[in-house]
Amino acid sequence: MINFNLNGTDVSVEAPEGATLLSVLTNQLDANGQKFGCGKAQCGACAVHVDGERVISCQTTAASAAGRSVTTLEGLRENGKPSKLQQAFIDEQAAQCGYCLSGMIMTAQALLDINPKPTESDVRAALNGNLCRCGTHNRIVRAVLRAAEEA
Amino acid sequence: MNSPFTIDRRAFLATAGFLTLSFALPRGALAEGASKLPGDLEKNPMLNSWIRINSDGTVTLLIGKVELGQGAVTMAAQCCADELMIDMARLNVISGDTRVGPDEGTTAGSQSAPYCAPAVQQASADVRQMLTQMAADKLGANAADLVVEDGTISAPDGSHVTYWELVQGDELNVAATGEGPLLDPMKYRYMGKPVMRLDIPAKMTGEQIFIQETNPEGVKFGAVARPPTYKATLVKADVEGVGKMPGVLKVIQNGSFLGVIADHQDQAWAAAKALETGSEWQVESALPTSDGIFDWLKAAPSELTEWVNTPREGGDPAAKVIENEYMRPYHMHGSIGTSAAIAVMDADGVMTINTASQSVFSTAAAIQQMLGLADGKVQCVHTHGSGCYGHNNADDASADAALLAAAMPGTPIKLQYTREQEHAWEPYGSAMVMQTKAGVDADGNILDWNMEIYSTPHGTRPSGNAGNLLSARYLEPPFEMPTPKDGGPPNYAATRNGIPIYTFPGTRVATHFITEMPLRVSSTRGLGAYANTFAIESFMDELARNAGVDPVEYRLRYLEDTRARDVLTKCAETFGWDAWEARPGFGRGIAFARYKNLAAYTAVAVEVQVTARNGRVRVVRAAAANDSGQMINPDGIANQIEGGLIQSLSWTLKEEVKFDDTKVLSRDWASYPIITFNEVPPIEVSLIDRPGEPFLGTGESAQGPTSAAVGNAVFDAVGARVTRLPMTPDRVKAAMPA
Incomplete structure (x- = not known):
């Protein structure tokens, strides 16, 4: 049994030896944000927070989350409503297919947590390891800056 | 925060009189002749295959097109809510479900706006007309005197009835007439407005959707x-x-x-x-390799089709003949x-x-x-x-x-x-070779245009045939893959956008279509349009330079379509073409295409910086102008233009499927890198609205022009004409004059 806290709730899960945090979150705990993109730490689609830090969940074993706090995209919601950052993404319509966005938002939140007033180049640098194929990059940058401005 | 795009509505004022007239009649009757229903309504005429009025006061819209992240579902909902005159919050959209709803074929080719939207619009208008007549009978009033507001139909005496009271059974189980009058655009609540995408909030907050x-x-x-x-x-x-x-x-x-x-x-x-x-x-080891593919394409057995062959009549022989050859690799x-x-x-x-x-x-x-x-x-x-x-x-x-x-x-x-x-x-976008040749007069004006295209197929979709499914070919007994066909007019496939939109005295366009496929291929954004536009628009730049004429002015000489001219001019204006000042290492480039010569018009201009030491290209900024006809969702159009432009920058500067004689070597993002945040330039988009004109598909229209705009800017910066994509530093460096 692996025990950890997921988005504010204690969870207990039996996972096969070596199972990734990504797979356990997605397929066993029904968390929806993080996505499988590459399994090689090349795209950032599976980024989540473990104890507040950005973690690539396809490269992290579920066992390593034991006793820690895991936050996924839905965990950012505030009282069931989109967080300031999520709302800024909605307001900027910063999506096409949206598959990469959980990773984008989790990465941007980790940036804002330590740098609440980032410059545009801070945002681009922070997101540079997250791939977007639809070409929504500039909208994503605008959304992060908007959230910072409104904070 | 600045608005990401601007809209030019000057056309609205200019054609306002025409507008009133056009909207008094069903669009289908105007666009395609009285016998045809608009868009996909022709193939799926039953109203209840599109619209269900539910007793709980909601409405279900069924469409056969699907949401690929390009806003098709929201666009259809905007059309439905407006023409049914209901609040969009009442709408629930079911899309792409073979168990219910209309068969609208494949969601591809930038065809949701021109085929799905008018169908939904007309089906909704027909339903509103029908329900208004039912209300008139029930309320004992004239249909013409009734007012609809959010599904409630009211008579002048204050009596009223709702859509959901009127529809008790299979009233909508009738064929569309196409006679429901479309709404006056001034009354639109949703169409033409940057309505927020319906699917986005769930994607941002982690609701289950994928x-x-x-x-x-x-x-x-x-x-x-x-x-x-x-x-x-x-x-x-x-x-x-x-x-x-x-x-x-x-x-x-x-x-x-x-x-x-x-x-x-x-x-x-x-x-x-x-x-x-x-x-x-x-x-079996028999692949031609990613470096050998272009020679292979030119030598492979092929079927030659001359799509256009209209030689110049009379006149002097050309003073000079200019030629070039362009290459597009396989793209993922x-x-x-x-x-x-x-x-x-x-x-x-x-x-x-x-x-x-x-x-x-x-x-x-x-x-x-x-x-x-x-x-x-x-x-x-x-x-x-x-x-x-x-x-x-x-x-x-x-x-x-x-x-x-x-x-x-x-x-x-x-x-x-x-x-x-x-x-x-995956089935890649085909590698292609485009050979261009032009005869020009002493002043550099084009007399004879000739382009030959070499390509493997662009369409191997399942199409009801198991042989098109990858695994089916490995079963026992295996399903044989059918021999793919090239697409002809009006959409074309390998030759998409291969026929120049410009008018020249003599034009010839021919395609060598190769059915053998060293790598698996199928429809990839734009099909042949990306490569053909790259070739045509790069070559136009070369010809303009040969003539010593500004590339915008040179194109306008051969561009008769006024909407095309407006888009090109608007793009130059948005970019600040005329005010641009040359400085060492920097260059500007522009290119234009009307996607498929029948969908949206898009022009793209870019400024690049090229590092002479190593040939690295940085795109400093980009500007685009687009005319997608009457706009249903301007923000959706801007999003598509930005996205297509960025994806095309990635293709143009970085992407090439690598393979040896046996297998594909591009097997992850390290061996097939794509554009990242640090490489994406600021983009300014100008949209030209054309109220009353048909909806034109936008999704793939920025792809082609972007590639040539970059190539032309690189040439402007350092005199390097890179003809083989992608424009990697090595290739730029090698093409630079010594």
């Missing part, structure tokens, strides 16, 4: 083992050994097809990997999420598949043939997936999930490819 995060009760995980390369035969697989791996429930072998079902996804992948690496295969769709599907075979023998396919109807038919099932026994339900940008692996994932689910009836099987499988096995 296939990849869906887990039906009792789900098990499937995975397939691919051979080392295309032409491979399985000699021996360790089915028994892999069957004993942790969590493995079943190993399926059928001919050279190998699949597994396991309790957990990681276990399924591990078992599939063991099958891939541990099996013995007989492999490169979805960020690997393709996935969930399939389950129920007790009645019906296979239901959650799929991200663009072609739910014809993919269901192909899978049905593969499984040898009867008509109606395979149902596909479109579910959100990662953006596909054409025919990627979504259909194959659906077929593979079905193959495994058929081996374990009653159990839902979820299958998602690994990154290696997604990269190495």
Whole structure:
């Protein structure tokens, strides 16, 4: 049994030896944000927070989350409503297919947590390891800056 | 925060008188002749196949097009809510479900705006007309005196009735007449406005919406083992050994097809990997390699079609002949999420598949043939997936999930490819060669235009044929892949945008269509349009330089369509073309195309900086202008232009599928890099609205012009004409004058 806290709730899960945090979150705990993109730490689609830090969940074993706090995209919601950052993404319509966005938002939140007033180049640098194929990059940058401005 | 795009509505004032007239008549009658219903309504005329009025005061809109992340569903909802005169909040949209709703074919080719939107618009207007007449009968009033507000129809005496009171049974089970009057655009609440996408909030907050995060009760995980390369035969697989791996429930072998079902996804992948690496295969090494592909294309047996051959009549021989040859490598769709599907075979023998396919109807038919099932026994339900940008692996994932689910009836099987499988096995955008030749007069004016195109196919979608499904070719007995056909007018395939939009005294365009496919290929954003526009618009730049004329002015000499001229001019204006000042290492470039010569008009201008030391290109900024006809959703159009432009920068500067004589070598994002945040320039988009004009598809229109704009800017900066894409630093450096 692996025990950890997921988005504010204690969870207990039996996972096969070596199972990734990504797979356990997605397929066993029904968390929806993080996505499988590459399994090689090349795209950032599976980024989540473990104890507040950005973690690539396809490269992290579920066992390593034991006793820690895991936050996924839905965990950012505030009282069931989109967080300031999520709302800024909605307001900027910063999506096409949206598959990469959980990773984008989790990465941007980790940036804002330590740098609440980032410059545009801070945002681009922070997101540079997250791939977007639809070409929504500039909208994503605008959304992060908007959230910072409104904070 | 600045608005990301600007809208030019000058055309509205100029044509306002015409507008009133055009909207008093059904659009279909104007656009296509009185006998035809607009768009996909012609093929699916029954009103209840599009619209259901529910007793709880909601309305269900059914469409056959699907949401690929390009806003098609929201756009259809805008049209429906406006023409039905209801609040959009009442609408629930079902899209791409073979069990219900209209068959609108494939969601591709920038065809949702021109085919789905007018159909929804007219079906909704017909329903409103019908319900208004029913209300008139019920209220004892004249239909003309009734007012509709959010589904409530009121008579002058204050009596009223709602849509949901009027519809009690199958009243909508009638064919559309096309006679429902379309709304005066001044009364639109949603159309023409930047309405927020309906699917975006769920995607931002982590509500379950994608296939990849869906887990039906009792789900098990499937995975397939691919051979080392295309032409491979399985000699021996360790089915028994892999069957004993942790969590493995079943190993399926059928001919050279190998699949597994396991309790957990990681276990399924591990078992599939063991099958891939541990099996013995007989492999053929006969690929022309990524460096040899262009010579191969020019030498391969092909079918030659002269699409245009209108020689110049009389006049002097050309003073000078200018030629060039351009090359486009294989490109990947490169979805960020690997393709996935969930399939389950129920007790009645019906296979239901959650799929991200663009072609739910014809993919269901192909899978049905593969499984040898009867008509109606395979149902596909479109579910959100990662953006596909054409025919990627979504259909194959659906077929593979079905193959495994058929081996374990009653159990839902979820299958998602690994990154290696997604990269190495998807059907790429074909490599192409374009040879251009122009005869010019002494002043550099074009007299004779000639372009020859070499390409393998651009369309191998499932199309109801199991032979188009990857795994079906490895089954015993194998399904044979049908020989693909090239597409002719008006959409074309290899020759898409190969016929210049410019008017020259003499024009010839011919295509060498090669049906042999060294690498697997199919529809990738724009088909031939990206490469053909790259060639035409690069060559126009060369010809303008030869003539010593500004490239905008030079193009305008040959561009008769006023909307095309407006877009090109608007783009130059947005970029600040005339005020631009040359400085060392920097360059500007512009290019234009009307997608398919019948869809949206887009021009793109870019400024680049080229580092002379190593040939590295940085795109400093970009500007685009677009005319998509009457705009349904301006923000959606801007989003498509920005996205297409950025994706095309990635193709143009970085992307090439690499392969040796045996197999594809581009198997992850390190070996097939794409554009990242630090490389994306600021983009300014200007939209020209054309109220009263038909909706034109936008999705693929920025792809072509962007490539040539970059090439032209690189030449402007350092005098390097890079003709083989992508424009990697090495190639730019090699093309620079010594």
